[in-house]
Amino acid sequence: MQSFYAPPPSRGSEFASWLNSGAGRFLLFLTTIGSFILACVGLSFYASPGEKSGGENVSPRSQDEQFLILLATVLNISAFYSLPVFAERCGVGVFDANWKPYVHIYRIAFFFSIPALICISSGFGSDIQNASRIPGSNFQQLLTASKGDLNLVIGDYFIVSDMFVGLNLTKAVIKTLTVPNARGSTREQERRGEVFQMPTLYSETEYFDTKDALAGPPPPMPRDVLEHYAFAPIFETWRTCVTRYAVSSICMRENKLIGFVMKNSDNLCRRAGALGCSIEPKPKLNPSYRCTDPVNAVRGLETRLPITGLCGRVVLPPPQILLDEIVKRHIDDGWMLGESMACHCSKDGEGSKIACPDPSDTCKKIAPLFFVNADYDDRIAKTGDLESGWLLYQIAGGVFAFLTLFCVILTMLADCYVDRYLRAAAKYAT
Structure with a gap:
C-alpha cells in the first residue's frame, strides 16, 4: 500500500x-x-x-x-x-x-x-x-528648553508665536563638481594687504531675477552644478527695516540674525557626481506661519503684511566650507555674525578665520545660529490627528x-x- x-x-x-x-x-x-x-x-x-x-x-x-x-x-x-x-x-x-x-x-x-x-x-x-516638539511658545523659551543651543535638538520641530523669515534677504549658493577657475592671494598681494579667499566648490549665485531690461540676461549656470542651496535669515520678530531689499547698518545692529531657513535642491544621482540627471534650478523658500491655526495659517510668499509665528524643524547645519561661505557673505553685507559663529567651529580648528574667530565667553551669551526647514509639513501642523x-x-x-x-x-x-x-x-x- x-x-x-x-x-x-x-x-x-x-x-x-x-x-x-x-x-x-x-x-x-x-x-x-x-x-x-x-x-x-x-x-x-x-x-x-x-x-x-x-x-x-x-x-x-x-x-x-x-x-x-x-x-x-x-x-x-x-x-x-x-x-x-x-x-x-x-x-x-x-x-x-x-x-x-x-x-x-x-x-x-x-x-x-x-x-x-x-x-x-x-x-x-x-x-x-x-x-518631538521643542517646548516653548517663543524663541527665548526654545533656547531655554534646548540649553541655549537649538543644534542640540536637530530633528525636533517647533511652533512659536514670534520669529520672522526675511525672504527679501535670500541668498543662493551652488555646489559644482569642479573648483571654479580662480586663484588665491599671491605673496606680493598679501604684503600689500590684498587677501582673496581661495576658491571652493561653493559659490554664490543670484537668487532674485533682475527686472532691469538694460542689465541683460543673467549669466548661465555652470553645467556641473551638483546642489543648489537657498538661505534666508531668521529674526526674532518682524521689523519694517528688515523687509527691505537694502537694509541699513542701523537696522543690522538693532536686529540680531538668529538663524537661517535653508533648502537645497539635490538628488541621489547628482550627489553621486552624475550630471545627466535633472535638478531643480532654484529652490523656493516659502516658510509656514501659524500652521496649527486653520483660519490664520499663511505662507511667507502669500503676504506682505507683518507676520510672525514660524513653524519649522531644526535641521543639520551645512558643511563647514559652505557655512564659511554663508558667514562671509553676510559679514560683507554688514551683519555682525563673528561672535555667534565662534560657537559653531569644531574643536579641531576647521573653518576659515572669518567663520571661526577666537572663542570667548561671548559664545555663552549669544545663541549659536541654527538652520531650519520651514516648509509646510502636515506632521507639524496636524500632529494630533x-x-x-x-x-x-x-x-x-x-x-x-x-x-x-x-x-x-x-x-x-x-x-x-x-x-x-x-x-x-x-x-x-x-
Missing part, C-alpha cells in the same frame, strides 16, 4: 546533508527571525534624525547616513523574502510532496510579514521620523509581527520535536 506522504528527500553532498538536517533547519529559522527583526528595526529608524540622550541629539544623522541605512534595510528585506527558496534545500519545502505538513506554517509567516512591515513603517517609522493614525498602524504592525514570529517559532519547535523522535526511532532500529 502506497503511503500518502512522500519519502524524505535523498541527501547528496556533505553540505547538502548538513543543510537538510536539524541543525541546518534550526539555523534557517534563526536567520528568518533575525532578518525579520532587523527589517522592522530598519524601517522604523532609517529616517530617524539621530540618537538622543537626555533629550539631546548626540549624534544627528545626515541624509547620506539615512540613505545607507535604508539601502541596508532594503537589501535585508530582499534576503528575507528569498529565504523560502533557500528553505527547499533544508527540507522545509512545499514544491515537492513533503512528509512534514507543519512546514506550511513557515510559509504562512511570510504572508503575515507583508502587512507587518508596511504597518511598522507607517506607524513606528513615521512617529520616530517626526521626532496623525498620531492617532500612527497608533493604529503600530498596533496592527505589532499584531502581524507577533503572528509572523509565532509561525516561525512554532515551525521550529515542531521540527525539533519531530527530529527528536526520528533520532529515537533510528537508535531503536539499530
Whole structure:
C-alpha cells in the first residue's frame, strides 16, 4: 500500500546533508527571525534624525547616513523574502510532496510579514521620523528648553508665536563638481594687504531675477552644478527695516540674525557626481506661519503684511566650507555674525578665520545660529490627528509581527520535536 506522504528527500553532498538536517533547519529559522527583526528595526529608524540622550541629539544623522541605512534595510528585506527558496534545500519545502505538513506554517509567516512591515513603517517609522516638539511658545523659551543651543535638538520641530523669515534677504549658493577657475592671494598681494579667499566648490549665485531690461540676461549656470542651496535669515520678530531689499547698518545692529531657513535642491544621482540627471534650478523658500491655526495659517510668499509665528524643524547645519561661505557673505553685507559663529567651529580648528574667530565667553551669551526647514509639513501642523493614525498602524504592525514570529517559532519547535523522535526511532532500529 502506497503511503500518502512522500519519502524524505535523498541527501547528496556533505553540505547538502548538513543543510537538510536539524541543525541546518534550526539555523534557517534563526536567520528568518533575525532578518525579520532587523527589517522592522530598519524601517522604523532609517529616517530617524539621530540618537538622543537626555533629550539631546548626540549624534544627528545626515541624509547620506539615512540613505545607507535604508539601502541596508532594503537589501535585508530582499534576503528575507528569498529565504523560502533557500528553505527547499533544508527540507522545509512545499514544491515537492513533503512528509512534514507543519512546514506550511513557515510559509504562512511570510504572508503575515507583508502587512507587518508596511504597518511598522507607517506607524513606528513615521512617529520616530517626526521626532518631538521643542517646548516653548517663543524663541527665548526654545533656547531655554534646548540649553541655549537649538543644534542640540536637530530633528525636533517647533511652533512659536514670534520669529520672522526675511525672504527679501535670500541668498543662493551652488555646489559644482569642479573648483571654479580662480586663484588665491599671491605673496606680493598679501604684503600689500590684498587677501582673496581661495576658491571652493561653493559659490554664490543670484537668487532674485533682475527686472532691469538694460542689465541683460543673467549669466548661465555652470553645467556641473551638483546642489543648489537657498538661505534666508531668521529674526526674532518682524521689523519694517528688515523687509527691505537694502537694509541699513542701523537696522543690522538693532536686529540680531538668529538663524537661517535653508533648502537645497539635490538628488541621489547628482550627489553621486552624475550630471545627466535633472535638478531643480532654484529652490523656493516659502516658510509656514501659524500652521496649527486653520483660519490664520499663511505662507511667507502669500503676504506682505507683518507676520510672525514660524513653524519649522531644526535641521543639520551645512558643511563647514559652505557655512564659511554663508558667514562671509553676510559679514560683507554688514551683519555682525563673528561672535555667534565662534560657537559653531569644531574643536579641531576647521573653518576659515572669518567663520571661526577666537572663542570667548561671548559664545555663552549669544545663541549659536541654527538652520531650519520651514516648509509646510502636515506632521507639524496636524500632529494630533496623525498620531492617532500612527497608533493604529503600530498596533496592527505589532499584531502581524507577533503572528509572523509565532509561525516561525512554532515551525521550529515542531521540527525539533519531530527530529527528536526520528533520532529515537533510528537508535531503536539499530
